[in-house]
Amino acid sequence: MRLFEIAAFAVRGLTANKMRSGLTTLGILIGVASVILLIAVGNGASSAVQQSIAGLGTNILTISQQRAQQGSPVKPLTTADAAALVGADSPGIRHASPVVSAQATASFQGTSYAIGQFLGTDPRYFETTNSGVAQGNLFSDNDVQQARKVVVIGATVATQLFPGLDPVGKSVLVNNIPFTVVGVLTSKGSSGLQDADDMAVAPLTTTQNALTGYGSLNQIVVQAVSADALPRAQAEATTILNGRHRIGEGATADYRILSQDQLLTARTATTETFTVLLASVAAISLLVGGIGITNIMLVTVTERIREIGIRKAVGAPRSSILGQFLIEATLLSLFGGALGVAAGVIGSQFTIAGIQPVLVPSSVLLAFAVSALIGLFFGSYPASRAAKLRPIEALRHE
Amino acid sequence: MTPVIEVEGLRKVYGAGDTAVHALRGLDLTVQRGEYIAIMGASGSGKSTLLNILGCLDVPSAGTYRLDGIDTSDFAEQQLSLLRNRKIGFVFQSFNLVPRTTALANVELPLVYAGVRRAERKARALAALELVGLTDRSTHRPNELSGGQQQRVAIARALVTSPAIVLADEPTGNLDTDSSREVLGIFDRLNASGRTVVLITHEDDVAAHATRTVRVVDGRVAGVLV
Known part of the structure; x- marks a missing residue:
């Protein structure tokens, strides 16, 4: 009963400012989708290289002059x-x-x-x-x-x-x-x-x-x-x-013999580097999305300190204020994360720059979990600060 | 019968050392059930600080405050929030309604935190709105209401939990004459029906509605006019 009511306040808080909620969701969406998609592209590239090398035949030696x-x-x-x-x-x-x-x-x-x-x-x-x-x-x-x-x-x-x-x-x-x-x-x-x-x-x-x-x-x-x-x-x-x-x-x-295996190893190393590069770019965009959520939550809490004061003045306990803002932050990041997973999975069905992306299930889990944790972690600081305010301090805040 | 409010030696100090400000310097006050008290005083006299402490929005630096016979001195934040919810209805000068939320939802707010069920909550909130004559405005948001209407919603919110006292900090300070008259009329009716009301005001004609006027000077009660 009580938790449900607090969750309802959180949803009302989010829907009261659709533009802000939407943009935050978009930030997380892009972060999560790009992590999933870029890792899939890297993975797709390396499996394409492996396939093409395997397609040449696995029992080949190449002798060249050295x-x-x-x-x-x-x-x-x-x-x-x-x-x-x-x-x-x-x-x-x-x-x-x-x-x-x-x-x-x-x-x-x-x-x-x-x-x-x-x-x-x-x-x-x-x-x-x-x-x-x-x-x-x-x-x-x-x-x-x-x-x-x-x-x-x-x-x-x-x-x-x-x-x-x-x-x-x-x-x-x-x-x-x-x-x-x-x-x-x-x-x-x-x-x-x-x-x-x-x-x-x-x-x-x-x-x-x-x-x-x-x-x-x-x-x-x-x-x-x-x-x-x-x-x-x-x-x-x-x-x-x-x-x-x-x-x-x-x-x-004065000659050199290379087997297909050695070639494969060399090529795989190259594409792994490529995947790591893509993944780090994607991780940065997820981090930026997370900072977006923190920023929005800080702004939201600061902007609504008066509202927090009002709620406390009519008898809201600290836990319900904390709960409301945590639920808001978590909902934002979960929603953005879910949309991001959807966008990433859909995007990886298309061929990108000649590469058929191959989804890595662990990257989907990782991106989603990170986005949820980001919401919880960065939402909890402003929320607990708000919940600790004495009502009169919160009410005086302009 | 125990008084609703019993305050002894109340002190409130802001800051510390040389820059410390003494808002209250050992104030004593007793309010009996059913009284209608007007607190007057120059700005800086400490009357708002007093009302905030009475409303459990702030805590005193020293002294005792018994609300409805309960000593609040060593109450933790959790217990204070319970007191605010059950015993006190607070009306602010600047209304302090939750923005982007309907009048009905605003009035329901204390009941939500009290854990009252949805159906009963709505019935009680509508009854409170009826008491202040705003039944037809229940779905309006604060920005769609006039100042006087907003203040009446705020009064309904203060009443909805049937608190032991209603505290009002210059409730007519931001209102025009007509709205002021309506709001004061509501307080009169509340008091007539037996509710204890404590309000702060600058104006003598507002204070005239009260059964007793308390003058606060330099953080102490200076004189009582009957």
């Missing part, structure tokens, strides 16, 4: 190196595809487009990287041997150069050299930071002939027989390459 210490000679990575990696000495390795990459601008009927990644390799590369074809065909070993000027393009390149057209069979100029488009790769989507579809792949021989020349390979992409065989494949590759490049015991190699 500048050795000064003075020691650097042997280029060659097609022969790639060929030597597959054989009886290396049962853990299934394929090894030599890869060169080129800066390439493609043009078709006056439209030109700088392709993000233009690679020259062999047909095994597609299998190794889980790349399928959406339209047309991949190129074949025969195309590599004959150095035919054919190219398989990614989805982004297809939409940029051939909007509304079927690219298969069209002739496209890559750095002014005509290539025939034989296929379009299945879309892999962007991983937040990089568009995996902004690429084109041509036979190794053709690319070296026409674009890069016969220097070192940029990479050798190795597929292990299975994910479990990855460490074995890495050891085998190291032994073979050390032999071919005459790297002695303890010397620094």
Whole structure:
């Protein structure tokens, strides 16, 4: 009975000044929603990166050239190196595809487009990287041997150069050299930071002939027989390459082998930093919302000291005054918090800046609890100060 | 019969040391049940301080105050709030209604803190409003009422708990002549029906309504006129 009446006073106090209550609620709403949403975006970004890396295949090793210490000679990575990696000495390795990459601008009927990644390799590369074809065909070993000027393009390149057209069979100029488009790769989507579809792949021989020349390979992409065989494949590759490049015991190699795992770890660390950054921005906005509530409660109490005096003069005990203002503050922050949770959850259903946010349930709980505590904590100081006033002091307050 | 109010050696000091202000310097006063007392005095004489202490809005520095036979000297805030609620009806010069709240809700306020049920509360509040002739204004908020009407709502609020005494601090101080007459008429009727009334005033014609006038000079009772 009594508590209900006090709660009714609190609700009346809030509704008597709708504008002020609304703005305070808005402050908490924004704080809570941004905490939930930004953490979801960070989480979404990191899971997108993980997925895209996992999509490339988990049993891949990437061998790339590395500048050795000064003075020691650097042997280029060659097609022969790639060929030597597959054989009886290396049962853990299934394929090894030599890869060169080129800066390439493609043009078709006056439209030109700088392709993000233009690679020259062999047909095994597609299998190794889980790349399928959406339209047309991949190129074949025969195309590599004959150095035919054919190219398989990614989805982004297809939409940029051939909007509304079927690219298969069209002739496209890559750095002014005509290539025939034989296929379009299945879309892999962007991983937040990089568009995996902004690429084109041509036979190794053709690319070296026409674009890069016969220097070192940029990479050798190795597929292990299975994910479990990855460490074995890495050891085998190291032994073979050390032999071919005459790297002695303890010397620094002139190449570097990276597994997909290591890549994943590095990328995950990056996105975790990103998430922490977003979360701290969000925490600051929640804090600002909390300061808003404190501010409003201080103003509310100060502005209503006379009213408190009146209530005390007609016999309100200290506890009911304290209760009324605490309930007011808590209602404000709970209401704002609940709306904020709703806004955050709804907002995280949409794709934001190319990232599909993934809700973290603990962040929802945390944000809501913090907002409620902020109301209780910062509301209690002004409320207890008001409740302690002697009635005559409160009544004299102007 | 025990007097409603029995005050002995009442002192009130504001501040301390050289700057201390002695508002009351050993004041004695006894008010019998059914009396209508007017307290007069120059400003600064201590009459408002006296009334605030009588209304348990303030506590004395020294001396005893027995309200309805109860010694309030060592009462804690919790007990004082109970006294304010049950025994005292206070009318202020500046009305002191809760803003943005209807006349009815304002009159109900003391009953809420007394824990009276909703239905009974409303009935009693409406009866009090009827007594001051404002039944038709019960849903109006203070800013929709004239000064005189606001003061009558405040009187209804003071009456609604059937207190032992009604205290009024210059109740007509902010009112025009007509409103003053109405308000004083209400006090007259209250007193005629047996209620004890103590009011502060500057004006002799207001004091003329009282059965006894107490003059306060320099924190002491100077003279009693019958």
